[in-house]
Amino acid sequence: MEILGLVFAGTATDRRTAMSDFVERTLGLRRAAGYDGDASMFELPDGSRFAVHHEYDDRPGTTRTIGFLVADVDVACRELMAAGIAIDEPQENELHRYVHFTAPDGELYELVEVLRPGSSDPTP
Numbered sequence: 001m002e003i004l005g006l007v008f009a010g011t012a013t014d015r016r017t018a019m020s021d022f023v024e025r026t027l028g029l030r031r032a033a034g035y036d037g038d039a040s041m042f043e044l045p046d047g048s049r050f051a052v053h054h055e056y057d058d059r060p061g062t063t064r065t066i067g068f069l070v071a072d073v074d075v076a077c078r079e080l081m082a083a084g085i086a087i088d089e090p091q092e093n094e095l096h097r098y099v100h101f102t103a104p105d106g107e108l109y110e111l112v113e114v115l116r117p118g119s120s121d122p123t124p
Contacts (some may be wrong), residue, residue: 001070001079007112008067010039010051020052065100067110073097077109 013019020040023029029042032049037054055063070076073090077099080087090099097113 001076003068005069007048007069010065012053012055012063016052016054036061048061063097065108068110070108073099
């Protein structure tokens with residue numbers, strides 16, 4: 001598998017409001033325009049994003065996720081499965097395909113494929 005970049009980081013917390021306020025007011029990140037997902041999404045100057053989400057009930061102990069850019073999510077999924085890593089069903093929005101998986105460290109990660117090359121929005 002070839003990882004092309006690191007484009008996304010997120011945290012899941014039972015203190016979402018306080019963390020979102022900290023990220024916006026103290027760290028100075030601005031909220032992503034037009035994002036209507038179930039997390040607070042912030043833009044960084046390099047085009048990557050940071051998300052603050054409620055704690056994941058189905059993944060106890062998982063408190064963050066990292067999104068790696070790949071050329072093809074389907075190819076990457078096959079490679080993960082061949083390595084014995086369980087994956088979620090790939091998901092898609094208008095700009096990206098992505099898949100979540102839990103690595104051997106017990107933490108959540110994502111593989112992200114950009115569907116519209118040249119998009120200024122590199123993360124789901």
